[in-house]
Amino acid sequence: MTPPSPAPTTASAPALNPVAWGWTMLGDVLDGPFRALQGHIGANRMAYVFLVPNLLVFGLFSFWPMILNFYIAFTGGQSVLLAERPFVGLSNFRELLDCPSYLDPRTCPVAGFSFWTGLWNTLFFAVVQVPIMIVVALVTAVVLNRDIRARGFWRAVFFYPVMLSPVVIAVIWDWILKRRGILNALLDDGxxxxxxxxxxxxxxxxxxxxxxxIGWPLGSLLARRVRTLPPWLLRLGCAVLAAAGLALLAGRSGLTLADYRPINWLIDTRSGWPMFWVIFVYTWGHLGFYMLILLAGLQAIPKDLYEAAEMDGTSKSRAFWRITLPLLMPTMIVVLVLSLIRAFQVFDEVYVLTGGGPGQATKMIIQHVYESAFIGDAKRYGIAAASSVLVAGLLLILTLGQLAATRKKAGG
Amino acid sequence: MATLELKKVTKTFGTTTVIHGIDLAINHGEFIVFVGPSGCGKSTLLRMIAGLEPVSTGDVTIDGAVVNDIPAAERGLAMVFQSYALYPHMSVRQNLSFGLENLKTPKPEIERRVAEAARMLQMDKLLERRPGQLSGGQRQRVAIGRAVVREPKIFLFDEPLSNLDAELRVQMRVEIGNLHQRLGNTMIYVTHDQVEAMTMADRIAVLKDGRLEQFGRPLDLYNRPANLFVAGFIGSPRMNFLTGELASTDQASATVALDAGGSVSVPCMAQAAASGAPVKLGVRPEHITVTDAGQGDVNLNVTITEQLGGESYLHGAMPSGEGLSVRLAGQTRVVRGDTVGLRLADPALRHLFDVASGKVFPPLT
Amino acid sequence: MITTTDVTGFLGARRGRSGLHWTDWLSYTYLAIGVMLVLLPIFWMFMSSIKSPRALVENDPRLLPYEQVTTPAPDGQRQLNVFELTRPDGSKADVAFVGPRGANARVYELGKPGDIFEAPRTALSRKDVISPRWENYTDPTIGSTQSRTFNFLRYFWNSTFVTVVATLMTLVVNAMAAFALSKYKFRGRDAIVLVIVATLLIPPTVILVPLFMTVSSLGMLNSLWGVIIPAVATPTGVFLLRQYMLTIPDELLEAARMDGASEWKIFWRIMLPLSMPALSVLAILSVMWRWNDFMWPLIVLTQSEVFTLQLGLSTFKGELNDNMHYLLAMTVLTLMPVTLVFVFLQKHITTGIANTGLK
Structure with missing residues (x-):
């Protein structure tokens, strides 16, 4: 047995953990060149050095494309090389906007048909989806803000779909909604x-x-007003009445359902089901995010405000309308702006779920841009860019309008 | 050896000038306190010495060399910040050694210095803790320790005790004093508390509105304040000022007719001033004695008496309506509502100020 | 009639009262339904991903992966389904189904292949066993003939590479910029901040074409770098980090400067560790963005060697509608990493995102 080598006797600093050590070392290695540079240009100008990588990427891949987009919108041809793209003036925009009636995309040229179909679909989608989602998110947040047990668990579960990719979400729901899918099987069995x-x-x-x-809660409510009868009798009476009413109105045959015929949820052209499910699935995937933000907004409202209101004898509903909602307004505005902007850009879920179909029933504006530029033999970059310009303009008006509305409200 | 000299140093932020040309020479090993009300520019001055703020005009020299363009790190100074500015994510040991590592100090040397500073400041047991786990006084110690290990030419303190409670402040005051005794370095200490300045400083620089009002040893400031501001700022409770006008002057004294009635003579050189000029007579509360009403130089209608046991304070109003405080040794029988006579003590302890310029009429030497 | 006080009992938080009010019951019911809506599809998909192709085609709604028992036919060429026969006297026996004859079925009792007899169909019930099909997972990952088009390991590696590299770059690049924009005074600073905040309002989806052309002219098509680099400088990241860094006291930086640290060292050793809360939020967001990203990879990557998981999955879905068992298994694998991350960092993620209010 060899004796262990003597440990260093100095009361040295305890060993750092490897991550911290690596971090320090990496910083020290990089420190050399940066320090030399600093010696050259001075400490204050190091700010520019720190900015360079970001501005380089930002300029090349965000700022420059934004400007380029305008130019491409006025060019034609199918080449990706700018030099080979002929200038065509307003012809792209003409093709998009030259319609006798915007409300009926079929009267437009081909590109315009696709554009306006996508635009109207997107508008419909946004106008229906956003309010529904905000209301459901708000209700969920309000429920979670109550004195609920295991709040963290509920919150996590509602948020979970936000973590999933749109493709995964679309695959799951596609599988559920197939003609021979789980939903039809469930409804049939049910x-x-x-x-x-x-x-x-x-x-x-x-x-x-x-x-x-039906009868029990009804009886409970009644019991608050009618003091002459015992509550249990009221409840029982209501229950009997409700049961008898159902038996009289519907009868046995009235309760029997017709045999279930499977519905092709995502392909059925004659119904609104594809759009319904697109809205449902998108809301399913995004609800948790807005719920979380609204919940945070609710929890940021100081509890003593409610206590003060209670001392003032304010009813709970009044407290909700006069304290909760006004104080939640800033959060609501954020949620509204974010969800509207994102609803306008909806693509992934819908594209994988329905591909824009059946026909053009769920084709969204971004899908129009994507398909014009990247799908099919004719790569119509000019049309796509022109469409982008129009969409960006629309989004900008929308956002600024909302900001202005907010400002006015806050000011007044 | 580390001497520091400021030559006509000014500082402007945009269009506002916050330091109006300050000249100051500090010798090696001195403990200098910059004192003044908040906003007087004392912290800015310290930060310019540190190199954290560029100097607008004028020169800062350390050991005779102009350091205006030398970055803070290379001036060989160390600073203790008001908020301590301890790195919250590092242990005490790492906080102490971070600066030395930056200077590429050899490892054993770092350990030696850290151990020594830890022993000196009694924080051996705290070395592996994070600042968040320390009390206010302990953090203060670490902040000082971080300066000590650097073995700087000059220590800079920016209101280091203002976040501590009164008891701890007294204790840390003593410790910093001891530290100065032991290390013998030049130290510059900024505070708004004149008690700290009086107790700690070798010399005090009193600043107001970016100008140096007076620079000298604590007792010189107390005994021979150069102007109304310094007279009022140094000493607690503050000096009483009695307004009046110059009745007559001669070579060795001036006679003042007080608004509160009566006249007193002050030994000073005031021949240059015209008689009738508005003046203020300054007398410290401890330089007044009480007699019966009408017997003294001036009467005082007592409105508040404070009995501290070992000493007593009387606060009241003179016939002119001006307020005045008296400090008496021991206990007193005077109660609120009494009118007493005041006798201003030894004429040499009276100060006469010219209201127009604020300056003192020079005392006889 | 429901009175206002009842509705409002629901709206206010009821704390410190014993027993459950009916609004509490309503709340819990609401939450339970919501949780079912969220978790059931995923749970069901997970359970179905280990079912046999036949069970999926038959659309068997049972949760567990039942499969009918089969037995080799006497001729040894095919598999016969096994049923449970209930005889008129009530006794039961396992029989192999040979073929139909009118309303009856020709069967033989297991172990007696010579003795084929007829039994009424109504007396037969499927004999099922639970048999999870883990091949659904292993076939595509190892690469069997049927699932060649889904090269899971390659896609997984591509996705991981994109996510990790892009997140690291995003953190460093944006933190550097945020440091410069929060802790230095220099000409043009406010203008840069304004431009960056303004681009928060312009969604990246409206610059698809010019961005594609830029990336293409840099030769980054069909390269993972073409996916990674364009979105590295995210305005969200700069904004989020800058807001946080503004709260770090300047005195710390000055102390470090007095301590002789270079500006780089101040950034690396002081700013980055102190910005950890904001950095980890950005890291979480970045991982989510990158792992789940679909549209931009769809445009840049057209060859299957460089596909990310999301691209592979969507392509696989389009190609192989009859291979539902593989698709479901691969979907589970795709959502698994994010799910695991979420399970372990759930609290961190939800509070982090709730605090920033950005995604």
Whole structure:
């Protein structure tokens, strides 16, 4: 056995953890050149050095393309090389905007048809999706802001879809919504099970359950006003009445459902289902994010405001409308602006889920830009760029309009 | 050896000038305190010495060499900040050694200096803690330690004790004094607290509105204030000022007719001033004694008495309406509402100021 | 009638009262339904991803991966399905299904292949066993003939490379810029901040064409760098980090300067460690953006060797509609890394994002 080598006797600093050590070393290695540079140009001008990488990338891949976009919008041809792109003036814009009626894209030229279809679809999508999502997100946030057990768990679960990629979300829901998919199977099984339940002795069970479900809370409410009868009697009476009402109105056959015929949720051209599911799936994937922001906004409202309101005898609903909502307004504005801007750019989920179909029913404006430029044999970069200019203008007006509205509201 | 000299140093931010040409020479090993009310420019002056603010005009020289364009790191100074500015993500040990590592000091030398500073400041046991785990006084110590290990030519302190409670402040004052005794370095210390200035300084620079009002030893400032501002700023409770006008002057004294009634004579050289000129007579509260009403130089209607046991304070108003405070040794029977007579003590302890210029009429030498 | 006090009992937070009000029940029901809506599809997909292709084609709604028992036919050439026969006397036996005959089925009892008899179809019920099909996962990753088009390991590597490299670059590049814009005074600083904030309003989707041309002229098409670099300088990142760095006291920097640290060292050893909270939020956002990114890779990457997982998955979905079992398994693999990250860093991620309010 060899004796262990004597440990260094100095009371040296304890060993750093490897990450910290590596961090320090990397910094020290890079320090040499930077220090030399600093000696040359002075400490204050090092700011420019720190800015260079960012500005380089930003300029080349954000700022320059923004300017380039305008130029490309006035050029034609199919080349990606600027030099080979002929200047065509306003012809791209003419092709997009030369329609007898914007409301009916079929009257437009080919490019215009695609553009206006996408634009109207996107507008419809945004106008329907954003309010629904904000309301659901707000309700969820308000529920989570109550004295709820395991709030962290609920919050995490609602947020989870935000972490998933649009492609994954689209694949999952596509699988659920196929003609021979899980939703149709569930509805089919559900219909069958319901009918067999209602057809047999389960019918009375259904009546009792319905009676209790409707009658019980109704009886409880009634009990607050009617003090002459005991509450349990009120509840029971309401339950019996509700059950009897259902039995009289619907009867056994009225409760029986027709046999379920599977629906092609995403392909059915005659119904609004594809758009409905596009909106549903997109909301499913994004709701959690806005819920989280609204919840943070709610939690930032000082609790003593509510206590003060309670001391003043303010009712809960008044406190909600007069304290919660006004104080939540800044957050709501952020949520509104963000969700609208993003709804206008919807692409990934829809593209993978429906591909814009059936027909053009769910084709969005960004898909129009993408397909004009990158799909098919004719790469119409000019049309795509011109469309982008129009979309950017629209977005800018939208955002500035909202900011102005906010400012006015805050000022008044 | 480290001497510091400021030559006509000014500082302007945009169009506002905050330092109006200050000349100051500091010798090696001196403990200098910059004192003044907030906004007087004392911190700016310190930061210019440190190299954290560029000098607008004038020169800062250390050991005779102009350092205006030398970066802070290379001036060989160390600074203790008001907020301590300890690196919150580093342990105390790392906080102490960070600067030495930057200077490429050999490892054993770093360890020796850290250990020594830790022992000197009694923080051996704190070396592996983070600043967040330390009390205010301990943080203060670490901040001083970080300056000590650098073995700087000059220590700079920017209101280092203002975040501590009163008791700790007294204790740290003593410790910094001891540190200065032991190291013998030049130290420059900024504070707005004249007690700190009086107790710690070898020499005090009183600043106001970016100008140097007076620079001298603490007792000189107390005994021979150069102007109204210094007279009022140094000493606690502050000096009483009695307005009046110059009645007559001769070679060795001036006679003042007080607004509060009566006249007193002050030994000073005031021949240059015209009689009738508005003046202020300054008398410290401890240089006044109490007699019966009407017996002294002036009467005082007492409105507040403060009995501290070992000493007592009377606050009240003179017939002119001016306020005045008196400090008495021991306890007193005077109660609120009494009218007492005041006798201004030894004429040599009276100060006479010219209201127009604010300057003192020079005392006889 | 529901009175206002009841509605409003729901709106206010009820704390410190014992027992559950009916609004509490309503809340929990709402949450439970929501959680089911979120988790059931994913859970169901996970359970289905280990089902046999046949179970998927049959659209078997049962959660567990049931599969019908089969037995080799006496001729040894095909597999016969096994059913459970309930005899008129109530006794049961496992039988192999040979073929139909009218309303009856020709079957034989297991172990007695010679004795084929007829039994009414109604007396037969499928005999199922639970048999998870892990091949759904292994085939595409190892690469069997049927799933050649989904080269999971390659896509996974591409996605990981893009995510890790892009996130590191994003952090360093934006932190440097944020440092310069928050802790130095120089001419043009405010203008740069203004331009960067303004680009927050212009979505990157409206510069697809010129960006494509720029990337193409730099020869970065079909290269992962073409995906990584353009979005490295994100205005969100600069904005977020700058806001945080503004809160770090200048005295710390001055102390470091007095300590003889170079500006780089101040950045590396003081600013970066102190900005950790903001940096980790940006890191989380960046990982989410990059891992889930679809549109820009779709434009830049056209060859399957450089596909990211998202591209591979969407292509796979388009190509192989009958290979649902592989698609589901690969979807699970694709969402797994993000899910694991989320499970472990859930609290960090939600609070971080809630505090910044940006995505």
């Amino acid at each position: 219909t069958t099970a319901w009918n067999s339940l209602v057809g047999g002795p389960g019918y009375f069970g259904v009546l009792v359950a319905f009676g209790l479900l």
